[in-house]
Amino acid sequence: MQPGTELSGRWSGIRLVVEACLGRGANGAVYLVRTSSGRAALKVCNTSADAALEWAVLTEVHGAGVDAFPKPIAMDDGPTEAPFFYVMEWIDGISLRRVAERGQWSVLQAAVAHIVETLTALHGVGKAFCDVKPENILVTAPDGHRVRFVDVGGVTPFGRSVRQFTPQTDRAYFGLGSRKAEPAYDLFALVLALLSLRAGSPPADLVAADTEARRRWLTRELSRFPIPSARTVMAQVLDGRITDMRAFRAAWLCLPPQPVHRRQSPSRKGGGTANAVPHQPAGPNRTAAAPHSRGNASARTRKLRSSQWDWTEWLMWLTVASAVGVSVVAWLIVLQ
Amino acid sequence: MAERPATDKQATIRQILVITDGFSNVGEDPVAVAQEARRKGIVVNVIGVVDGGDLGRQGKQEALSIADAGGGMCRVVQPSDLSATAQMMTHQTMQMTLQQVVGRELMQAMGKQVEDLPPDDRARVAQVVDKLEDVLRLELVAAVDTSASMRDKMPMVREALRDLSLSLQAREGTSMVAIVRFPGTTDDAPFEVVSDFSPELDLGPLERIFVARGGTPTGPALRASIELFDGLAKRARPGTGVAGPESDLPDLRRDGTAP
Numbered sequence: 001m002q003p004g005t006e007l008s009g010r011w012s013g014i015r016l017v018v019e020a021c022l023g024r025g026a027n028g029a030v031y032l033v034r035t036s037s038g039r040a041a042l043k044v045c046n047t048s049a050d051a052a053l054e055w056a057v058l059t060e061v062h063g064a065g066v067d068a069f070p071k072p073i074a075m076d077d078g079p080t081e082a083p084f085f086y087v088m089e090w091i092d093g094i095s096l097r098r099v100a101e102r103g104q105w106s107v108l109q110a111a112v113a114h115i116v117e118t119l120t121a122l123h124g125v126g127k128a129f130c131d132v133k134p135e136n137i138l139v140t141a142p143d144g145h146r147v148r149f150v151d152v153g154g155v156t157p158f159g160r161s162v163r164q165f166t167p168q169t170d171r172a173y174f175g176l177g178s179r180k181a182e183p184a185y186d187l188f189a190l191v192l193a194l195l196s197l198r199a200g201s202p203p204a205d206l207v208a209a210d211t212e213a214r215r216r217w218l219t220r221e222l223s224r225f226p227i228p229s230a231r232t233v234m235a236q237v238l239d240g241r242i243t244d245m246r247a248f249r250a251a252w253l254c255l256p257p258q259p260v261h262r263r264q265s266p267s268r269k270g271g272g273t274a275n276a277v278p279h280q281p282a283g284p285n286r287t288a289a290a291p292h293s294r295g296n297a298s299a300r301t302r303k304l305r306s307s308q309w310d311w312t313e314w315l316m317w318l319t320v321a322s323a324v325g326v327s328v329v330a331w332l333i334v335l336q
Numbered sequence: 337m338a339e340r341p342a343t344d345k346q347a348t349i350r351q352i353l354v355i356t357d358g359f360s361n362v363g364e365d366p367v368a369v370a371q372e373a374r375r376k377g378i379v380v381n382v383i384g385v386v387d388g389g390d391l392g393r394q395g396k397q398e399a400l401s402i403a404d405a406g407g408g409m410c411r412v413v414q415p416s417d418l419s420a421t422a423q424m425m426t427h428q429t430m431q432m433t434l435q436q437v438v439g440r441e442l443m444q445a446m447g448k449q450v451e452d453l454p455p456d457d458r459a460r461v462a463q464v465v466d467k468l469e470d471v472l473r474l475e476l477v478a479a480v481d482t483s484a485s486m487r488d489k490m491p492m493v494r495e496a497l498r499d500l501s502l503s504l505q506a507r508e509g510t511s512m513v514a515i516v517r518f519p520g521t522t523d524d525a526p527f528e529v530v531s532d533f534s535p536e537l538d539l540g541p542l543e544r545i546f547v548a549r550g551g552t553p554t555g556p557a558l559r560a561s562i563e564l565f566d567g568l569a570k571r572a573r574p575g576t577g578v579a580g581p582e583s584d585l586p587d588l589r590r591d592g593t594a595p
Contacts, residue, residue, distance in 0.1 A: 011455055026424070048451050049435060052462035055455065075455040160470045161506035163427070167419070172502045179506040207416045208491035 001031060001044075001081050009076030014087060016042060023135075026164070027153060032090060040073055041090040044082040050153075051075060051084035058088065058152045064125040068118045068149045091148045093138030100134065100197040105226050106258040110144035111137075112194070116249045118147055119186050122155070123245065128181040130154040130162045132189035133169045134197055156181035167207075168196045174218055175211025176238065184243050191237045194230075195221045229255045348473040349430050350378040352406070352561045353422060355493055356481035357385050359398040360554035362519070363526050366398070369558040370406035378565060379433060380406020380558070381425045385415055385489055402554070415492040419499045426476065426500065427469070434465045434472075471509040475533065475568065477561040482517045483552045501537035513537050514564050518557035526553035527560045533568050 001007075005018040016033040023030050028045040045051035055075040062072055070088035078085055099108050115137060122129055129136075131154030140146045154164045162170075162179045171177040171188035179185075199221040206214055218238065225231050233251045236242040242251060352373060360366050370380045384391040384399040391399065391412050403410035408429050413421045438461060439450055450461055478497055480486075486493070497515065504511035512533040520528035531538045 048458065049431065049462050049465065052455070052458040053466055056459035056463045059459070075459065077451075077455075160467075160508055161503055163466075172506075173499065179503050204416050207419065208495055210495070 005081065007078045007082055009074065009078060009085075012074045012076050014074050014076060016040075016087065018042070025151070025153075030150075033087070035073070035087065039090045040087050041070060042082070042085055042087050044078075044085045046084075048077075048084045051086055054153050055086045057155050058086070061122065061125065061127065061152065061155060066121050066125055068122055069152050069155075070148070070150065091138050091140065091150060093140035093148060095135050096137040096139060096147075096193070097134035097197065099139055099144070104144075107139065107142070107144035108194075108197075109227055109230070109255065109258045111139050111147055112190070113249060113252055114145060114147045115190060116245050116252070118149065119183075119190070120245050120249075123158075123183045123186070126158050127155050128158060128162075128183060128186050130156045130181050130185060130189070131164060131166070131169075132186050133166050133193050137193075158182055168199075168201055169193050173211075174214045176215070176240075183245055187237060187243070187245055187248055191234045192218075194234065195225060198224060198226060227255070227258055348475055349433055350376075350475045350565055351408070351426060351429060352378055352380045352477045352479055352558065353426065354380065354382045354399075354402065354479045354481075354554065354558070355385060355418070355422075355496075356382070356399065356552065356554060357387075357391065357395070357486055357489065358481070358483065358552050359392070359395040360552050362551045362553035362556070364555035364559065366554040366558050367401045367405045369555050369562070370402045373558065373562050374405065374407045376562065376565070378406070378562065379408045379429050381408035381429055382406075382410045383418065383421055383425065384410070384412035385418055385486075385493075386412060387415055387489060398554075402558075415489045418489075418492050419496040422496050422500045423503055426504075430469050430472075430474065431465060434468050438465055470507050473509050474504065474507065474511045475514075475565060476504070476511070477514045477516055477564055479516045479518065479527075479554075479557045479561050480530075481552060481554070483519060497537065505536060510535060512568065514561075516557050516560050516564070518553050518560075519551045526551075526556035529560065529564065533564065 001018045001021070003019055006015070007018075008015045014035065016035055019032045019034055019039070021029060022032050022041065027047075027050045028043055031042040031044065033040055033042040043051070043054065045054070052075070055072065058069060058072045061069055070091055073087040073089065075086040077083060096108065096111065099111065115132075119129060119132070129149060131151060136149055136151045138148050138150060140148050154162070156163055158181055160181050162181055162185065165173075165179065167173040169189040169192040170179065171185060171192070172179040174192075177184065177188060195218065202214070202217060206217055222231055222235055222238070225234065230252070233242070233248070233255065236251070237248060242248050354366075373380050380402060382399045382403040384395060390396075396412060399412065400410045409425050411421050411425065435450070442448055442450060442453075442461075450458060453461065478500075480493055480497075482490075501511075501513055504513060512535060513531075514533045515530040515537075516527055517530050518527040520526060
């Protein structure tokens with residue numbers, strides 16, 4: 001569908017204007033659309049069953065209080081260009097892949113702890129993501145302290161077989177476990193996804209290779225992972241010494257902060273401080289992450305927010321002061 | 337996963353997956369056999385695997401016709417996409433079969449198609465189908481072309497089958513997989529059963545399977561696959577004279593759409 005295409009839903013009457021295509025996958029395409037209540041993401045599916053199932057999972061997960069995935073807005077049928085679709089919250093963020101491409105390994109290191117937390121929340125309602133890959137994870141805070149997931153299509157109740165997977169993040173492909181949906185499947189996938197940030201897709205000849213050769217490739221890639229201190233923790237997951245999310249998170253948070261990378265992508269003209277986000281332990285004090293000067297758009301939003309806060313704080317003190325002043329005057333009058 | 341015998345009560349999905357790189361030139365017409373399979377409630381999927389080049393018009397046409405007659409899907413792919421395609425097809429045709437059953441029930445009960453339901457009801461139906469897909473018993477025969485031209489593609493085929501069996505083992509329901517190769521090892525054998533139905537794919541015979549030589553008897557291989565299903569049904573219910581998948585599963589696929 002071209003930008004500017006207008007469509008409306010048969011059941012709910014929802015009206016949408018297509019702004020851009022955000023991506024295409026095996027079972028449909030995602031568009032950025034404008035609705036009467038703002039921007040949203042539109043998923044157009046090839047079959048009514050695909051749309052219905054994804055919608056069911058999205059509403060179920062959201063209903064259970066997990067806000068990792070986009071908030072569901074409406075499911076409907078449209079004209080022939082979009083016969084079966086659903087509308088959900090549009091998440092404005094940077095994919096983990098882009099974060100790595102920009103060389104922001106410190107942001108990445110911080111994001112991983114939050115990915116683990118977000119996955120743990122999903123596991124809390126008995127479901128595994130089963131499609132943990134860099135493209136499906138959006139970092140929505142510039143310092144990496146908030147992440148969201150997109151593409152609910154893989155989410156599977158524990159105990160069932162994994163419905164859709166990508167070889168490079170599938171532990172069974174490497175002969176490292178089953179293809180059953182369980183927390184450990186997601187943990188493996190997370191580590192494999194991190195490895196794929198540098199390695200990309202496994203080379204084509206690996207498709208015909210046995211699992212032994214695939215694991216050798218994995219070991220080689222692990223030794224080249226750009227955060228040296230993280231390699232040990234990742235290796236522990238791959239060889240089965242760390243099997244649960246909590247243990248992984250604890251080990252990950254113990255990693256020393258990632259040193260500042262001087263390497264900058266050409267589009268970024270900020271000084272050396274651009275990547276100087278120290279690794280903050282995720283926890284109650286994570287909001288205390290000092291607002292560093294950063295050159296990208298989201299950082300600007302953040303700065304804007306902090307100046308707004310300053311303004312309201314100033315107003316609050318003014319109000320308090322004037323209230324005190326008024327009371328003092330009132331008491332003076334009463335006492336006279 | 338322990339093998340449970342198939343009983344009349346347990347609905348079973350039956351599929352044949354043909355992996356080939358050409359068109360048949362030995363024995364009976366594979367399209368006719370595929371049609372017969374479909375009548376027995378067995379879906380036939382075909383993957384045409386090409387290496388850089390093309391399957392050829394004739395090969396492509398035949399692959400399409402077999403899948404069409406067998407009520408399944410057909411895809412022509414590069415060897416590297418074999419694994420993903422095999423899984424996608426197995427998954428999608430299972431869903432298709434179930435949707436047909438659910439659709440028919442719905443039509444009988446309410447006179448409606450699934451698409452006529454409001455979105456929320458449709459979402460519930462989709463969840464039921466999704467659950468059924470994982471818990472139902474699946475019987476799958478992979479019929480692999482081992483003629484001379486397949487030689488280079490064999491490592492991919494082997495890994496694709498290994499990978500498919502990993503997915504099937506993860507299912508909640510029982511999955512039974514058998515492998516037939518065509519042609520067979522001896523000169524006069526058009527096919528050979530490499531491994532009969534088993535809950536776990538035995539990878540041993542899979543290593544030996546790949547001794548490529550001439551001729552592509554797709555029809556006889558499909559016939560052999562159907563007989564494997566018959567044999568499995570007979571073993572499950574010894575004593576009862578009635579065998580064959582058709583008596584096993586009156587619900588699935590025996591709808592008006594079958595020829």
